[in-house]
Amino acid sequence: MNTQKPIALVTGATSGIGEACALRLHCAGYRVIITGRNTERLETLKAGLGDDALALTFDVRDREAAETAIASLPAEWREIEVLVNNAGLALGLEKEYEGDYRDWDTMIDTNIKGLLYMTRAIVPGMVERGKGHVVNIGSVAGDAAYTNGNVYCGTKAAVKAITDGLRIDLAETPIRVTLLKPGLVETRFSEVRFHGDTERAANVYKGIVPLTGDDIADAALYAVQAPAHVQIAEMLILATHQASGSVICRK
Numbered sequence: 168m169n170t171q172k173p174i175a176l177v178t179g180a181t182s183g184i185g186e187a188c189a190l191r192l193h194c195a196g197y198r199v200i201i202t203g204r205n206t207e208r209l210e211t212l213k214a215g216l217g218d219d220a221l222a223l224t225f226d227v228r229d230r231e232a233a234e235t236a237i238a239s240l241p242a243e244w245r246e247i248e249v250l251v252n253n254a255g256l257a258l259g260l261e262k263e264y265e266g267d268y269r270d271w272d273t274m275i276d277t278n279i280k281g282l283l284y285m286t287r288a289i290v291p292g293m294v295e296r297g298k299g300h301v302v303n304i305g306s307v308a309g310d311a312a313y314t315n316g317n318v319y320c321g322t323k324a325a326v327k328a329i330t331d332g333l334r335i336d337l338a339e340t341p342i343r344v345t346l347l348k349p350g351l352v353e354t355r356f357s358e359v360r361f362h363g364d365t366e367r368a369a370n371v372y373k374g375i376v377p378l379t380g381d382d383i384a385d386a387a388l389y390a391v392q393a394p395a396h397v398q399i400a401e402m403l404i405l406a407t408h409q410a411s412g413s414v415i416c417r418k
């Protein structure tokens with residue numbers, strides 16, 4: 168392992184945008200801490216990355232598990248320079264007054280509270296060392312609610328406010344904070360949203376060329392590699408035929 172290389176930690180690295188970010192950061196010369204709930208997928212990813220990767224299995228909703236995982240990092244993996252808060256999900260697409268409260272709890276606990284737990288566990292070290300970059304994965308869904316998006320959109324609006332708050336609180340430090348707001352990205356996202364209904368999930372990407380996880384990883388890397396005096400505060404990244412969370416032109 169090359170301990171001269173900077174360290175990046177990516178949550179939800181087992182799939183989609185998180186996996187793409189981990190791979191891009193690794194290619195760009197980072198040692199990567201890949202985290203998620205699925206040990207088998209993490210180990211497969213780690214096998215492809217070699218010594219410059221460390222896998223940590225925990226659920227971001229479990230504050231104690233997240234804190235313990237970070238506190239028990241080996242000395243040579245402690246100085247995390249980039250945190251990508253990516254783990255998240257949508258569950259359900261129905262009217263708010265007909266929604267499933269269990270789906271709401273999971274989205275709120277993962278997208279908002281999980282992101283906060285990771286931030287609280289890692290950012291103090293960045294402040295102490297005077298070096299760091301937090302990249303939060305928000306969404307176009309946080310800019311404005313769309314039909315039946317209600318609670319998911321609410322969680323991503325919260326991610327926007329929480330990211331702005333962190334940037335304000337860190338303004339006196341060299342630590343930078345970036346919010347990425349992707350539109351339609353073809354990952355496992357819709358399959359998860361529709362509780363495993365792959366046909367319904369596939370329809371989300373019909374008639375439009377969606378973004379890929381790599382497109383979002385490119386944006387993350389651009390922000391991270393910007394000169395130290397440049398803070399990419401926010402990026403909205405849409406497919407060419409998507410204009411907002413609600414306006415999608417399918418052909």
Ligand code: NDP
Binds near residue numbers: 178257306351354
């Ligand atoms: P995927 O479903 O492909 O990936 C989600 C990742 O988050 C998986 O690695 C998943 O792991 C992990 N995850 C979910 N819940 C938890 C948890 N409680 N603890 C730890 N890890 C967890 O979807 P995407 O890559 O598309 O989603 C990544 C992020 O991007 C999310 O925050 C999503 O809201 C956001 N986003 C996605 C867009 C899209 O169109 N795809 C657009 C805008 C934003 P596991 O396998 O264990 O579930």
Ligand code: 8X3
Binds near residue numbers: 307350
């Ligand atoms: C994911 C993008 O438009 O499906 O956040 O909500 S969208």
